[in-house]
Amino acid sequence: xxxxxxxxxxxxxxxxxLEPLSREEIEELDARCPEIxxxxxxxxxxxxxxxxxxxxxxxxxxxxxxxxxxxxxLTLAILVGGTALSSRRLQGLHAQxxxxxxxxxxxxxxxxYLIGKKPEVGLRLADLLAERLRLMDxxxxxVIHKEVPARLAGLILQLLREEGxxxxxxxxxxxxxxxxxxxxxxxxxRVAVSRAFKRLREAGVVEAKRGRIxxxxxxxxxxxxxxxx
Numbered sequence: 001x002x003x004x005x006x007x008x009x010x011x012x013x014x015x016x017x018l019e020p021l022s023r024e025e026i027e028e029l030d031a032r033c034p035e036i037x038x039x040x041x042x043x044x045x046x047x048x049x050x051x052x053x054x055x056x057x058x059x060x061x062x063x064x065x066x067x068x069x070x071x072x073x074l075t076l077a078i079l080v081g082g083t084a085l086s087s088r089r090l091q092g093l094h095a096q097x098x099x100x101x102x103x104x105x106x107x108x109x110x111x112x113y114l115i116g117k118k119p120e121v122g123l124r125l126a127d128l129l130a131e132r133l134r135l136m137d138x139x140x141x142x143v144i145h146k147e148v149p150a151r152l153a154g155l156i157l158q159l160l161r162e163e164g165x166x167x168x169x170x171x172x173x174x175x176x177x178x179x180x181x182x183x184x185x186x187x188x189x190r191v192a193v194s195r196a197f198k199r200l201r202e203a204g205v206v207e208a209k210r211g212r213i214x215x216x217x218x219x220x221x222x223x224x225x226x227x228x229x
Contacts (some may be wrong), residue, residue: 128188
């Protein structure tokens with residue numbers, strides 16, 4: 001197997017819902033899935049072509065967002081490499097690469113075959129979708145019951161769970177997120193997010209350098225995230 005193909009098979013094996021598959025099954029799946037290479041800012045979902053299938057994110061980051069009647073973008077999710085995205089989730093929405101990204105697309109008939117052969121994959125997919133629905137419900141509740149600093153603190157905690165790493169000074173979200181992007185995820189304007197970040201910095205909770213967020217005081221961040229109006 002060529003080195004490049006070997007690398008892509010390895011990336012596919014890291015997708016969360018595919019953990020029950022053997023090496024041979026991963027290789028078979030890779031051969032069935034057309035690869036999608038995306039540049040930063042490129043959209044990739046097309047309803048007719050992708051209906052009923054599953055995007056497997058090998059590397060990079062993708063954003064799922066909605067455009068309001070007034071033309072405002074509302075970010076619903078940011079997903080990193082190692083997870084899956086159902087095309088049915090994208091009906092009426094947009095999906096865009098935030099960085100150079102590589103995806104594989106599992107067509108509906110191949111998804112049915114895979115789940116029939118490995119029911120554990122179907123269970124993992126159901127768990128994944130249920131968890132995303134839970135996070136969406138929690139986000140909607142936060143918009144109603146919490147001020148912007150609490151919503152921002154909660155989002156930072158979520159990003160830490162999904163993509164965070166430990167560094168010498170605490171915890172780090174290695175990917176860059178602008179205040180505007182974060183605002184679209186918590187239902188707040190950019191200026192309100194900037195004010196909330198200032199409050200968190202002054203409290204010694206976070207630092208932001210080049211769009212990367214460093215968390216210095218996890219306990220206080222959790223307390224702020226739990227605060228209601």
